Amino acid sequence: MQTEVVIAGFGGQGVLFAGQLLAYAGMDAGLDVTWIPSYGPEMRGGTANCTVIISSEEIGSPQVRNPSAVIAMNRPSLDKYEPIVKQGGVLVVNGSLVDREVERKDIRVVMVPASEEAEMLGDRRLTNMVLLGALLANLDVLKMEDMEEAIKAHTSARHQKLVPLN
Numbered sequence: 735m736q737t738e739v740v741i742a743g744f745g746g747q748g749v750l751f752a753g754q755l756l757a758y759a760g761m762d763a764g765l766d767v768t769w770i771p772s773y774g775p776e777m778r779g780g781t782a783n784c785t786v787i788i789s790s791e792e793i794g795s796p797q798v799r800n801p802s803a804v805i806a807m808n809r810p811s812l813d814k815y816e817p818i819v820k821q822g823g824v825l826v827v828n829g830s831l832v833d834r835e836v837e838r839k840d841i842r843v844v845m846v847p848a849s850e851e852a853e854m855l856g857d858r859r860l861t862n863m864v865l866l867g868a869l870l871a872n873l874d875v876l877k878m879e880d881m882e883e884a885i886k887a888h889t890s891a892r893h894q895k896l897v898p899l900n
Contacts, residue, residue, distance in 0.1 A: 735790045737875040738798040741862075742783035742815055743807025743828070745773055748862030752805070753784035756866065759876050759884035760788035768796040781810065788875055803873050805865045807848075809833060826869045828861065844868050 739756060743749045750771045757769035766789045773782035785798050803824040806812040808831045819825050821840045830849030846868045852860035863885075870878055 737788050738801040739786045739803045740801045741805040742811035745782040747807050749782040750784050752862040752866050753786045755884050756786045758888045759880040762884055763880045766793050768793050770796050805869055824873050826865050844872050
């Protein structure tokens with residue numbers, strides 16, 4: 735079993751943190767993982783993405799052409815990554831920031847008003863975790879309990895107050 739996930743959005747949306755937590759959850763569950771971050775020089779407000787591979791076997795390469803799943807946190811990310819999701823894969827979209835329908839019919843699309851959901855939970859910074867939860871609910875890669883444990887274990891001290899909300 736090998737699952738490739740791309741998470742993409744604007745810098746400052748927690749793209750890299752979400753990917754890192756996904757990788758930690760896989761690693762803590764005893765699986766092989768890679769986590770490759772990528773972001774522009776401006777970081778906050780620029781584009782950011784990361785690729786996470788979770789596998790029950792050794793990972794041959796961290797490069798991914800057609801990921802099993804994509805989380806698109808904004809419209810530019812949807813435009814860029816929708817075409818490369820593997821046929822039969824999962825595309826999770828932040829419907830709060832995307833103003834168009836997904837065109838592909840050969841993938842599972844999960845449209846979530848994640849920014850609004852995060853605000854209802856009490857903090858807009860939870861948008862990345864709302865989308866990550868939607869991904870895990872629609873992709874058989876890890877158990878939700880694995881992610882809950884990773885959040886507790888790998889969230890920095892200054893953000894521990896957000897752990898119960900996450």
